[in-house]
Amino acid sequence: MLTFFRNFFKTKIGLALVLAFLVLIGFAFASMDVSSTGAFGGVAGGNRVAVVGDEKIGTAELSRAATEELERVRQENPTATMQTFLAGDGLNDALASLINRIALVEWTRDFGLRAGDNLLNSEIRQIPAAAGPSGAFDENSYRAFLAREQLTDQRLRELLGASLLAQQTLIPAGFGATIPESIARTYARSFKERREGSVALLPAEAFAPTGAPTDAQLTAFYEENRSRFVRPERRVIEYALFDASSLGDAIEPTDAEITAYFRQNAARYAASQTRSFTQLIVPTQAAAQSIAERVRGGTSLAQAAQGGGLRTTAVNDASRADIREQASEAVASAYFAAAQGAVTSPARSPLGWHIAQVRSVDTTPARTLAQARDEIVTALREEKRVALLSDLSISIEDQLADGATLAEVARERGVSVQRTPPVLANGQLYGRQENAPEALAQIIPVTFQMEEGEPEIGALPGGGSYVVYQVGDIAPSATAPLAQIRDQVIRDWRQLTGAQRAEQAAARIVKKVEAGASLSQALASEDVTLPPIDDVNISRQELAQLGDRQVPAPIALLFGMAQGSVKKLEIPRNNGWFVVELEDVELDRLDDSDPLIAQANRQLGQAWGSEYGEQLAAAMQADVGVERNADAIEAVRRQLLGEN
Template identity: 60%
Template sequence: MIGRLLSEVARPKVHEKARSQAMLTFFRNFFKTKIGLAIALAFLALIGFAFASMDVSNTGTFGGVAGGDSVAVVGDAKIGTAELNQAVNDALAQARQENPEATMQTLLAEGGLDRVLDDLITRYALMDWGESNGLRAGTNLVNSEIRQIPAARGPSGEFDTDAYNAFLRTNSLTDSQIRQQIRTSLYFQQSIFPAIYGAQIPESIARTYARSFKERRRGAIATIPASLFAPDGDPTDAQLSEFYTENRTRFVRPERRVIRYATFDSAALGDSVEPTDAEVAAFYRENAGDFAAREARSFTQLIVPTREGAEAIASRVRAGESFAQAAASAGLRTTELDDQERSNILSAASAGVADAYFSAAQGEVTTPARSSLGWHIARVRAVDTQPAQSLAQARAGIEETLRETKRQRGIAELAVSIEDRLADGASLTSIVEELDLELQTSPAITAAGRVYGTSNEAPAILGSVLDYAFQIDEGDSEIGALPDQQTFLIYEVADIAPSAVAPLAQIRDEVIAEWRRVRGDQAAEAAANRILKRVEGGQDLAAAVAAEEAAIRPPQPVNYSREELARLGSTRVPAPIALLFGMAEGSVKKLEGTGDQGWFVVDLEDITLEDLEENDPLIAQARTQVGQSWGNEYAEQMLAAMRAELGVERNAEAIAAVRRQLLGESN
């Protein structure tokens, strides 16, 4: 629960202009791990605004849903049906970030409604308990946290009202929503964080957990593949219809959309980017200094505290000694100045130094001149003199500069103009015709970026806008910049086929294949049960497997220590091996495989423990890892105590009505 409290927050709408979304994505992924949770709690005050999806007003009703407009009461606070409905839709949006083809049916089938409601109840309990026990999150504190939101800062790095308002608009949030959710995170920090911070375990427990890494387990694993038991023939029409009816959620088609689109770049501006004679002349006048004659010099420079010292060094250099040697003999070091104009020396030193440096010939040592830093002398290493450029001589470069400036400004203004016109109701077709663009239509594509019903990818040019294209309504038109930032895409959703269960007649072969797979899996489970029963009756696993009529491969012996598994990494440990390390010695268990793997029967024969050294590093590792787990358990228990103290009542009828509404069923 504590992990979901922080991680299951809905993602705000994705748009190509919303670069601040990356921060929200980072925090959500970070909170999915318990270790990440323990570290991230210290930064709760900065990420409170990520709870924004759960701040839907609970004062509205659900338009006649049976059972009233409250799905639960926490203390004196009510959680409305509208709030639960919105929260589940937000949870679906978040799920689609990881699996673009996730559907409401699959989310609810996996217990999503109950999880979301549990988290809403926990949030309400946290707020109510905090306020009842004197915790505070005042306006000034909330304001200070808002100022820490990176997307709310302007070019100077300070809080900027316009940037903050743009952040709210981009993420479809209100100021009150942000403030309420920051208060929620502050209450969490004040109540839960002190209870779990620095959780420690006794040395004896740390040693016990550490020694478990020295544990070695030996046994055998039998694999019973489902494909071995899959029926060869087809089901009868009655069997197929019954199977289809009972397993409708297996055959949900993902939502697919047809998108019409066109692209444009600076070519759409035509001759408007070409500079006129008047513009070229004005640019030449306004930047006259860039075209005037200039002289740039490079120097080897030395600054000496006294005039006498500077004159002595200059005399030695003029007599043939190198500048570096003369400086070193006086305990000083030269510096190199490259491509300096008179204005550079004037601003860095003084007018006298500038006069001396620019009056000497190339190769000469300058006359000592004073600045606030001391007495300057230098050798003129190089002189670069460039004559003034006439308008005719500078024209080509000016035209190129003006052309690029007008192109960038023109394409940006055109994009903004199109965006405004689309917002005002202009059609995509009218804009395409006006700009003489080629209008293209995509095939039906899914949110995963594939052409529906095939393995083909959606048109690559739609990749950068696909997420947002699956959030807008049918007929809506939008504009977006492509990754090169030079080309723009205008598009509209021409047709939406919602996610729904496919008719049996259209997917008969697919349903038959699934029927075979499921029946094979059921038969494999039955075989696993028979094998399990034989082993429990005294047979060894190899003999129990051999007793089956199907040609099941002999069991595979296994012999691992926990240290060996730790080196593999948790994501690489096969599920049967993981089960082996959760069983009692001498026991046997079955395990369902993933996909078409079928079933496993795991037999644990014996467990041995190796010795643990007094200062084994595993002890410190166990102390840290188990301490973090204990901290999470403390948080779970404290939140449960808050709910128990306040009292929670659920309205089963209203919850069922929300479920029907989410599935599009009649009430």
């Protein structure tokens, strides 16, 4: 039977039937995908959010890129959520970054540019986190770095390769960019520009409604602005602290231990002597002997050294062992045989012949066991504390590995389990202006990577104590129910409504000023009390003197307007609107030797260089071709929000 089918499929009729059957299977899979997702672009593994040249970007890849980008955002803002990230157009930014990278790789490949394995290996070896204790590249450190950054070796090589290709193409495109002298002069002269105008403030509070919204208004506002009311993820941390108090009397040394320690460190408690010297080293024994005789005759050692073109050095509080180690046994014997104030006999070391004058002798008498007991007890207690705490941590770690709970570990050792209120990822207690206990500061980031009820143990700073901790409760990031935040929603409704009315008022004021009214007259026509107008008279040079301080937004707008114009400007976070009027523009004279010209040339050259790089990146995309699938992108967005 099998032979019959093999022979049949070799015929033209059999081959045609096979091809038709394969087409039917493919159509069935495509139909099933469309029927299950409603449109091309669901989140199944074969769907594509974009095609860049010959490279396809899958939904899984975009989802991973968005998650990685969110993690980078959380390094600066630990309470950032996927909802706020996507509301800020983060998904499109992540996709744009993917497209830029892939277009760069595709385009450079077409022109024969590459980042080879040897170059990538060299870059990887320079990663500081991949270095071992010796400072050289270490495979284990590299693997730990990859795990910590949630990367694979292949993924890291892809990212490094794209970065190296960008260095070969985009950076040279803008390097050394220059601008015409006439443009530099025009730009430099703008620093001599002085502008006069007025700024009116229209705060949202002045226009906010005083009454409460209806239930319908409040519900509609809540539904339209759900992203405003997202609560960040918060976690309750359960923990137990273990320090020396958990060890009881076990850290107290016994008499036998004290005696043994005294015997093992007998040299420390024996009589000892340290000396300070003025020292001279000469090349020959005869020269050393001659100088020693001159010093014994009344000449100072320093004078004798100067007579031979030499210099003395000081040795302070040195023991016999110190001199032996630094010079030789012969020198140590000579230095410690002489009386205080005397000159030592010449003695040899690898450096030459030594002579010295003894400046001081400090003798410490021997101590008995009774005299040293308190010091020994303190030292032994610290040694036992460190060792027993280490043993305790290992014992607890073994218990946890065997399935013991936090409560069982704490109960066995007589310590209590404590619970924090809900904590945010940045360590702040949810809903309060205070932080979690200082002892938990280092473990809070770890707890936001853990599952509930899986205890871990960690050492606290200083090494004097340990903490066993686990996540008790997890409240995921989500929009808060309206009933729980009704007062907050009402406040936001008032503020947003006030901001919208302030915008309408700003538009009316702009229209009246453009029709010939003064700014003060236009403000007076409003039915609310507004702050007085601020008059502005400032030059660009004065703005530059602000340094790193941010230029106020209305002033920045003033320097972007045409003379005689009036514009409105939104205040961030729905706090109201500005109305800005530019009345006069003056330009001072610019000398040919003014350093502002060279400064303008440098600044504009850098800006033009960056623009060249951006234009080249855009040209790369146009050359290789980019197609986006809006349905698939939306499907990824829904998946990241948990709406699928």
